[in-house]
Amino acid sequence: MRPFTQHRGRVAPLDRANVDTDAIIPKQFLKSIKRTGFGPNAFDEWRYLDHGEPGMDNSKRPLNPDFVLNLPRYQGASILLARENFGCGSSREHAPWALEDYGFRAIIAPSYADIFYNNCFKNGILPIVLPAAVVDQMFQETAAAEGYSLTVDLAAQTVITPGGEGFAFEVDGERKHRLLNGLDDIALTLQYTDEIKAYEARREQVSPWLFN
Amino acid sequence: MLRTLYDKLWDAHVVHVEPDGMTLLYIDRQLVHEVTSPQAFEGLRINGRKPWRADTILATPDHNVPTVNRRAGIADPVSRIQVETLDANCRDFGLTEFAMNDPRQGIVHVIGPEQGFTQPGVTLVCGDSHTSTHGAFAALAFGIGTSEVEHVMATQCLWQKKSKVMLVKVDGVLAKGVTAKDIALAIIGRIGTAGGTGHAIEFGGSAIRALSMEGRMTLCNMAIEAGARAGMVAADDKTIDYMRDRPYGPKGEQWQAAVAYWRTLVSDPGARFDALVELNAAEIRPQVTWGTSPEMVAAVDGRVPDPTEAPNAVKKADWERALRYMGLKAHTPISEIALDKVFIGSCTNSRIEDIWEAAEVVRVLAGAGRKVAANVKLALVVPGSGLIKAQAEAEGLDVIFREAGFEWREPGCSMCLAMNADRLEAGERCAATSNRNFEGRQGQGGRTHLVSPAMAAAAAMYGHFVDVREVML
Numbered sequence: 001m002r003p004f005t006q007h008r009g010r011v012a013p014l015d016r017a018n019v020d021t022d023a024i025i026p027k028q029f030l031k032s033i034k035r036t037g038f039g040p041n042a043f044d045e046w047r048y049l050d051h052g053e054p055g056m057d058n059s060k061r062p063l064n065p066d067f068v069l070n071l072p073r074y075q076g077a078s079i080l081l082a083r084e085n086f087g088c089g090s091s092r093e094h095a096p097w098a099l100e101d102y103g104f105r106a107i108i109a110p111s112y113a114d115i116f117y118n119n120c121f122k123n124g125i126l127p128i129v130l131p132a133a134v135v136d137q138m139f140q141e142t143a144a145a146e147g148y149s150l151t152v153d154l155a156a157q158t159v160i161t162p163g164g165e166g167f168a169f170e171v172d173g174e175r176k177h178r179l180l181n182g183l184d185d186i187a188l189t190l191q192y193t194d195e196i197k198a199y200e201a202r203r204e205q206v207s208p209w210l211f212n
Numbered sequence: 213m214l215r216t217l218y219d220k221l222w223d224a225h226v227v228h229v230e231p232d233g234m235t236l237l238y239i240d241r242q243l244v245h246e247v248t249s250p251q252a253f254e255g256l257r258i259n260g261r262k263p264w265r266a267d268t269i270l271a272t273p274d275h276n277v278p279t280v281n282r283r284a285g286i287a288d289p290v291s292r293i294q295v296e297t298l299d300a301n302c303r304d305f306g307l308t309e310f311a312m313n314d315p316r317q318g319i320v321h322v323i324g325p326e327q328g329f330t331q332p333g334v335t336l337v338c339g340d341s342h343t344s345t346h347g348a349f350a351a352l353a354f355g356i357g358t359s360e361v362e363h364v365m366a367t368q369c370l371w372q373k374k375s376k377v378m379l380v381k382v383d384g385v386l387a388k389g390v391t392a393k394d395i396a397l398a399i400i401g402r403i404g405t406a407g408g409t410g411h412a413i414e415f416g417g418s419a420i421r422a423l424s425m426e427g428r429m430t431l432c433n434m435a436i437e438a439g440a441r442a443g444m445v446a447a448d449d450k451t452i453d454y455m456r457d458r459p460y461g462p463k464g465e466q467w468q469a470a471v472a473y474w475r476t477l478v479s480d481p482g483a484r485f486d487a488l489v490e491l492n493a494a495e496i497r498p499q500v501t502w503g504t505s506p507e508m509v510a511a512v513d514g515r516v517p518d519p520t521e522a523p524n525a526v527k528k529a530d531w532e533r534a535l536r537y538m539g540l541k542a543h544t545p546i547s548e549i550a551l552d553k554v555f556i557g558s559c560t561n562s563r564i565e566d567i568w569e570a571a572e573v574v575r576v577l578a579g580a581g582r583k584v585a586a587n588v589k590l591a592l593v594v595p596g597s598g599l600i601k602a603q604a605e606a607e608g609l610d611v612i613f614r615e616a617g618f619e620w621r622e623p624g625c626s627m628c629l630a631m632n633a634d635r636l637e638a639g640e641r642c643a644a645t646s647n648r649n650f651e652g653r654q655g656q657g658g659r660t661h662l663v664s665p666a667m668a669a670a671a672a673m674y675g676h677f678v679d680v681r682e683v684m685l
Contacts, residue, residue: 017526023651031631033251033297045651091341113406122360123359212466
């Protein structure tokens, strides 16, 4: 996994609540057996005017000129500004894969659905929670200033606005450590092999029917 | 120390705790389907890893499988590759798979309990958000992403932080024709789709105790639609009776020991919950969603709401967008909404009790001379598993449906998420017993109204929503 330390990037505002993972990456693209290449189909049904299917040449498809990510001023954005309960619905990790492949490194929202939030950390994306009023302010500032960019510092747990204003955010210590260092979760967990085996031995005594 | 059911399940699975509370939790069971697993198997292969305990994994293809003419194989080549990839991965890694033409194949969340693979007291995960279903068995069950699917395969564990616990207490007696689905939608209507975020929900109260295991599965299935990764119901006689003689369940002496343990899987009286929501079962009416989020729901005798009456500006914009997408006007009576398609199925409502409920409505209305209404182009019944399909056929239910004009299909996820050929066309309106009414969920531009199986069956026979309590008098 790509480590996340500090990132400065352009902000794209997605001004709607309860954006679900079906919207982030529609089901027809979940038929892929790969982990990459979902970016051109991120927000497919909002982003294009036609119906998308796997295998299409997305560069030839008609773009929806009204969809915010298609506006020239938000091209190259790497920080997604969103509203509450972002990423609700299906557990599909294809959603963070699509956002990452599109180019997003961080998301800022007042709240996230639990599974999506967790999946982001596995893919080098930092989901930042800021109070609704702060997020509101950022929506206004993004609208007011073309090229509006933010700096995210994971080590310092701060988002810094172009005006120099800093907003602190919370993140679990262990998640932060792994994201900062881009660590492989499985390799880390396998360091606990003895503890896992000891647990299993105890549990087999207590609940042998789970070990048939 | 008084403990909730969640506390007990959690405590029984702790392998290691970090100073910040991040916990290595042991996972007893994993269900696997074709959509969220290929990249996990690929990860194992790249790193030269094997499943820690292959015997704790059960796999089946469900999302992509066709519901007609299955012997001919899967027509869509992309879907076919995904299903064949699951078959190959299960062979290579020595996992048990109920392949597409196995009579036990079905939706993962239906076959787990049916086989006794899902058991009280276990931790169970699957790369699927509706894994909350299995909490109906006093188990800790939740959906995970593909990275975690691989992690559980490789280590038998997951890093988790303890959730808060919400008690949703439903007391009283449900009116005839009101079901677990209506309870679930009423709860979501009350607390919203983010109401349970950060929480595990325990469903309790006399109305929950009165539900069958099928009803409890429906309810726990929809916990994720209330934002809670896990839903659960305490173990009781119904739980234990359901477990009897299941193929993968405990037998002989182990059965006795297991039952003794299962009896402890209840919240201690007086245990503290972080949040409490109470509903009166007698007040719950059949529910119908009108919008593009499960929280956008009304009673069948209600009306489509007016966005100017939304509680705040964000909701007002949401409601306006939803009504535009759904092609509905504020104040329209729910009963005047006409339908193009009807879907009875999904991990929410495709179990035998759901099929019984729908069949009973069809039988009574067909007896009064009705058939599927002319404006309903397609009414599908998709059983949750091959075994449920066989049972329903043995009981003659397929004939009741077919004679009334329904199609009786092979088991799978089908039109809940339209990854196979079953889908809505743009603008089509569907009464569905599934769990999500998101934009495009059942097909791009499709319009979904979530209801119970009885309500869906009645809607098919009338061509619009009707109050099942009235037509079944």
